[in-house]
Amino acid sequence: MELGKSKFSWKDLQYCDKAGTQNSPLRVVAHIDQDAFYAQVESVRLGLDHSVPLAVQQWQGLIAVNYAARAANISRHETVTEAKKKCPELCTAHVKTWKAGESEAKYHENPNPNYYKTCLDPYRHESVKILNIIKKHAPVVKKASIDECFIELTSDVKRIVLEEYPYLKIPSEDSNVALPQAPVLLWPAEFGMVIEEEVVDRTKEDYERDWDDVFLFYAAKIVKEIRDDIYLQLKYTCSAGVSFNPMLSKLVSSRNKPNKQTILTKNAIQDYLVSLKITDIRMLGGKFGEEIINLLGTDSIKDVWNMSMDFLIDKLGQTNGPLVWNLCHGIDNTEITTQVQIKSMLSAKNFSQQKVKSEEDAINWFQVFASDLRSRFLELEGMRRPKTICLTVVSRFLRKSRSSQIPMNVDISTQFIVEATSKLLRQLQQEFDVYPISNLSISFQNIIEVDRNSRGIEGFLKKSNDEIYMSTSVSPSIEGRAKLLNENMRENNSFELSSEKDIKSPKRLKRGKGKGIFDMLQQTAVSKPTENSADETYTCEECEQKITLSERNEHEDYHIALSISRKERYNNLVPPSHDKPKQVKPKTYGRKTGSKHYAPLSDETNNKRAFLDAFLGNGGNLTPNWKKQTPKAISNSSDNMTQLHLDLANSTVTCSECSMEYNSTSEEDILLHSRFHSRVLGGVTVSFQCSPIYRVNYGLSSDCIYSINSESSLIDQRKAEEALSFVNNELSSEPIETIGVDKYTTFLFISDKKCVGLLLAERISSAYIVDELELNNNNSTSSAVYIKNENLRKGFVLGISRIWVSASRRKQGIASLLLDNALKKFIYGYVISPAEVAFSQPSESGKQFIISWHRSRNNGSSKSLRYAVYES
Known part of the structure; x- marks a missing residue:
């Protein structure tokens, strides 16, 4: 220089x-790590000096030990009895717990795990405080875990x-x-x-x-x-x-x-790194690190410095070779961004000994889960709230989930969560024998940012605000309308959950002469601004009314509602369904005296449309752009419109292929079914930047398998997660974040640019061997899996978390191909044996596939056939 x-x-x-x-x-870049975080939180809470030996207790085990206790050779995962033998003056603090049936977590003395659930809220709250302090000094912070973060x-x-x-x-x-x-x-x-x-x-x-x-x-x-x-x-x-x-x-x-x-x-990087082992490096630990050591024949970073990039690529492959070379040379260009906002949250409990045997017991736990979720929901940054609440029940014989939409104007209180999940549990009880329950969970899903000024289309179809303001020329404020809308929603219990079974009886809206639904909508839409308003105005192209800019979104929603209600003008929008309807007595969607018939959009259709918007991933393109179509003039029949009768029951059809229920009299429902049907049977359209790992019949077809993991490009990871979200909806499974997560690899079977098969694999270390007696009883038509604690074994490598094949491509060997490729490609250079594979809690069809797959590896014999399951 x-x-x-x-x-x-x-x-x-x-x-x-x-x-x-x-x-x-x-x-x-800086990395900050709290010192024995849980133990520090308890020391501060109890007013103890850091020099006092302290351990955090959960049931009879220790989950955190401060440095004063470590000096006495006490470590995590010891029992309280063993620790106090080493250090009689050790202070133990049990984590906060909820008692079944209670909504407030407390510091209980010697809680029984059968009747209590741990509460980690105190540590989460303190973690948030720490992050807020850090952000005052440096705004670009990425939370790595509850007690550590990276700072750019x-x-x-x-x-x-x-x-x-x-x-x-x-x-x-x-x-x-x-x-x-x-x-x-x-x-x-x-x-x-x-x-x-x-x-x-x-x-x-x-x-x-x-x-x-x-x-x-x-x-x-x-x-x-x-x-x-x-x-x-x-x-x-x-x-x-x-x-x-x-x-x-x-x-x-x-x-x-x-x-x-x-x-x-920088001058010290080489001398410092060469003194370490490969497995000391972040992202090179665990099984992956062990496999690298086996392939390279050394565990020393010093030896890697003497290897060329080409040599590592030859040994480890195009992806892992450069990764290992860069990390061992101190190169890491990972971007640090503020933590991605969570999309879901879960509260769950395993019941290993005292199973849940009745609805009353389950509702007692719902109270606990509701308090947990409510507390964490209130901590969300910004105006964010979930769109869906989901209940999952696991027993020896099944794993089932049910979900419902959360209305945007409902306060997500503890009571609401308990009532909503209780209703979902009753639906499951009517269809399945769910007891005794071994695992119970409630989750919030589809957590989104909420625009407090937004207003749903259903607001135009409510009677409450319109009658109040029809006689005035003053447009009510959004806040005032929201308040009235909330009051009306509390009166109308049928909107709490989007299920037609919840609708008890039709509501009647009585109008005087000339007060039909079009008049109601039109008078709402043309309400003039206040005289004192200084807002700028614009002229609506549809009705040529002058509207203030602050009312623009609301006014455009009015035109959408008006267009939808004129459904008879959109004949032959989609081909009619050939599915045979159920034997349900036809009921009119809207009925009135006079010569015209109008069909306003129901709350159920709104919720179904919102779900399918998210499911199909096309947002506003799901339905035709009615706003851009100029409606034809209709005959003025207001003289005949003396009464409007809204009958909320539907004539439903269940598609025999995609299993979607929809209203056969609603053209919008028919359109939604058409899109849903195509997506379910045809698969998700995806394309990847990377090359496939396997091709079926080279040159004869476009069928191939792709492998996507945390080292794949971000674009490919996002596409794989989109396909996984679709599969989770199909399987009624909990959402999983896979982008950037090392332990997951997604294997996708692509045919003509559509994903028709998917397998999600994850790294595991232990699993439960299924009792052979259960297999020998030929109980293959049930999803019963008998797990015993003494059957827990180490030595497992590959966990199959999800496996799915499109209905149109089943029984073609796709699932087996995906699993075989996972065995060969999950760990580079190592072929996993079937004895090292375990499956998450299988469904009935999943269990049959597992047994069939294992038999095919045993030459068709079921003698001494065994397989393993694990808890994901």
């Missing part, structure tokens, strides 16, 4: 606060550097010119241990301070301020690592625990 100049250019400095910061050579500090440090060295604010005309020589900085001891001082020879000729050291210096200063602020406000200590990427910062954050921070300079 030329004396007096930096190896960094002005371009490198400018790149620090632009898109792609993760590729900047001056990048700085590059742009924050650049701002400080420019303030400290103003001459850097005037860049060179040529951005490729080298920066001025970096200043020499004295590192105070409070900024942490600099690993460079341990392993780097300062006498080397190439030793020189540069701007990357300056950036590290100020990053360490920010991290020290963050740690001090956390302790000042909350009394929690934490350890930290500061370096040039997430992998390096996490690697050194544990180097100097507790309550210290460590800095790894």
Whole structure:
């Protein structure tokens, strides 16, 4: 390096606060990890000094141990009795628990796991407080777990550097010119241990301070301020690592625990890494790391430094070769972004001993789950709420789920959750023998951002607000309408759950002469703005009315509602269904005296449409764009419209192929069924950037199998997750986040660009061997799986979480092909044996497939046939 100049250019400095910061050579990242977090929370709650030995207890085991107790050789997963033998003065604090039937979690003394459920809310609440403190100092924070996070500090440090060295604010005309020589900085001891001082020879000729050291210096200063602020406000200590990427910062954050921070300079990276093992590196642990060691014949990073990239690609493949080479050389360009907002939340409990045997017992647990979900729901950032509530029941004989839509104007209270899930449980009880229940869960799904100014189309079909304001020229405020709408919804219990079974009797809306539904809608739509309104106006192209901009969305919704209600004008929108309707007495959707017949959109159809919008993934394209069509003039029959009768019962049809129930008299329902039918039978349309791992009959067909994991491109991961979401809906399964999650690999069978088969695989280590007696009883038509604790075994590698084939492609060997490829490709270079595979709780058809697949591997013999299941 030329004396007096930096190896960094002005371009490198400018790149620090632009898109792609993760590729900047001056990048700085911190990793902060709380010290024995659960134990610290309990120590602070109990007012104990950190020097007092303390462990957090869950039932009879320890789940967290502070450093004072670790000095007495106490570790996690010991029993309380064993720990107190080692340290009689050990203080134990049991986690907070809910008692069945109660809605408030408390610190109970010696709770029985059969009647109590653990509550981790105190730790979640404290974690949120810590993240809020960190964000005050540095806004780009990614939560890695409840007690650790990554912080992108590059742009924050650049701002400080420019303030400290103003001459850097005037860049060179040529951005490729080298920066001025970096200043020499004295590192105070409070900024942490600099690993460079341990392993780097300062006498080397190439030793020189540069701007990357300056950036590290100020990053360490920010991290020290963050740690001090956390302790000042909350009394929690934490350890930290500061370096040039997430992998390096996490690697050194544990180097100097507790309550210290460590800095790894660029000059020290090689000397530090070569002293470690491959499995010490983030993302190279577990089975994957062991397989790499077997293939390379070494566990030393020092040996990897002597291997070329081409050699690693030859040994590990095109994906894993570069990954291992980069990580072992300290290269990690992973982007740090604020945590993706959650889309679902779950509250569940396993009943290993005391099963749930009655509806009363289940509802007692619903009270607990509802309190748990309500508490976490209130912590969601922004105006966010779930669209769906789901109940899942697991017993020895089945695993079933039922869900219902959550109306947007309903307060998601504990009582609402209990009532909604109780209704879903009764639906399951009517169809299946669900008791005794071994696992029970309630989940919120499809959590979305809510626009508080938005108004659903059903608002135009309610009678409450219109009659109040018909006689005035003043348009009510959105807040006032929402308040009245909420009151009406509380009166109309039939809208609480989107199920036609819940509708007890039709509602009658009595109108005077000339007050038909069109008059009601039109008078709502043309309400004039207040005289004092200063809002700008625009002229509606449909009706030429002048509307204020604040009322524009509401007015456009009116035209959609009006167009839908004129359904007889859209004949032959889709081909008529050939399915035979159930023997249900036909009932009119809307009935009135006079010569015209109008059919307003029902709440059930609205909810079905909202679900299918999400299911089909086409948003507003699901139904025709009625707004752009100019409706023809209709005859004025208001004189005959003396009474409107809304009969909410439907004449339903169940499709024999896709099993969708829909209203055969509703053209919109027919359209929705047409789209749904095509999606279910034809599969999800997807295309991937990567190459397939297997082709069926090369050159003769387009059928092939793709493998997508956390190392695949983000575009491919998103497409695979879209297909998985479709499969979860098909199987009534809980949603799973797979993007960026190492343990999951999705195998997809693609035919003519449609996904007609999917298998979700995950890494596991243990599973339960199914009792052979159950198999020998030829009970293959039942999904009963008999699990005994003594049958838990280690040595399993592959867990099959989901396996699905489109109805139109079943019995063609697709499921077996997917499973066979998972055995060969799940771990690079290693073929998994059937004895190392386990399945999540199977359905009836799933169990039959498992047995058939295992028999095919045993030459058709069922003698000593065994398979394994695991709890996902």
